Amino acid sequence: MASVTQNVVHGAAAERTRVAQPYMNPYLAGIGLGLVLLAAFVLVGRGLGASGAFNSTIAWLVSLVAPAYARSNEFLAAYLEEGTHPLKSWLVFEVVGVFVGALLSGLLAGRVATTVEKGPRVSVGARFAYAFVGGGLMAIGAAFARGCTSGQALTGGSLLNLGSWASMMCIFGGAYAVAWFFRRQWR
Amino acid sequence: MSAPFYKLGAFGDEASLIVAFLIGTFFGFFLERAGFGSAKKLVS
Numbered sequence: 001m002a003s004v005t006q007n008v009v010h011g012a013a014a015e016r017t018r019v020a021q022p023y024m025n026p027y028l029a030g031i032g033l034g035l036v037l038l039a040a041f042v043l044v045g046r047g048l049g050a051s052g053a054f055n056s057t058i059a060w061l062v063s064l065v066a067p068a069y070a071r072s073n074e075f076l077a078a079y080l081e082e083g084t085h086p087l088k089s090w091l092v093f094e095v096v097g098v099f100v101g102a103l104l105s106g107l108l109a110g111r112v113a114t115t116v117e118k119g120p121r122v123s124v125g126a127r128f129a130y131a132f133v134g135g136g137l138m139a140i141g142a143a144f145a146r147g148c149t150s151g152q153a154l155t156g157g158s159l160l161n162l163g164s165w166a167s168m169m170c171i172f173g174g175a176y177a178v179a180w181f182f183r184r185q186w187r
Numbered sequence: 188m189s190a191p192f193y194k195l196g197a198f199g200d201e202a203s204l205i206v207a208f209l210i211g212t213f214f215g216f217f218l219e220r221a222g223f224g225s226a227k228k229l230v231s
Contacts, residue, residue, distance in 0.1 A: 024220040026221055029217050029218075032213075032217040033218070033221070036214050039210060040210045041190075042192065043190075043193060043210070044194075045194045090203060090204065090207045091207070093205075093208045094214070096208060097208040097210065098211045098212070098215035101212035101213055101216035102216065102219040102224055103219075104215075105215070105216040105219035105224075106219050106224055109219075109220075111219075111224065117227045186227070186230050
């Protein structure tokens with residue numbers, strides 16, 4: 001009898017580990033993000049970012065293939081400093097941490113799985129194409145705005161930069177404006 | 188106590204990269220907790 005009870009208890013525990021935990025209250029997560037941003041300001045004197053790390057990576061990759069072009073290109077040259085590896089930058093290390101932290105959170109919550117999240121009527125190839133085009137547009141927008149949702153909206157917004165707030169409003173406004181046209185992708 | 192610690196010389200360039208990694212880890216942790224790891228969650 002005892003072993004049966006034990007099996008049931010162990011079985012229930014195993015079931016719990018398989019079921020993904022619910023997400024955090026968004027307001028609490030927002031406070032957490034704000035405190036992380038505050039810690040970055042206090043410890044290092046700079047905010048959070050993301051697109052800058054990808055710019056460094058692109059500049060490094062181009063410098064490997066076409067070093068003369070990379071140095072002559074104003075945008076790429078800004079990420080290439082003599083005597084320092086382009087990847088040895090604050091934002092690159094921060095973004096590597098983002099991947100590790102997100103993986104840690106997903107593992108602890110039982111949310112890590114190999115899957116392609118998509119609507120029932122969209123093929124995997126189409127989903128990847130949408131994601132690729134959307135990511136490309138976001139990257140172009142981030143280059144125009146000189147920052148993405150992390151650098152402009154989160155960091156610049158917290159410093160009450162007018163340009164950052166304009167970027168944030170345009171990002172959300174743009175997303176809401178086109179969401180209607182793409183909503184069938186998820187239904 | 189004055190801040191930022193890095194700019195006041197409390198730690199050097201190499202240590203600032205470790206701090207960047209740790210700050211990023213917490214950043215990613217809270218983003219995932221909020222649902223940023225799931226496109227489905229973000230559009231729902």
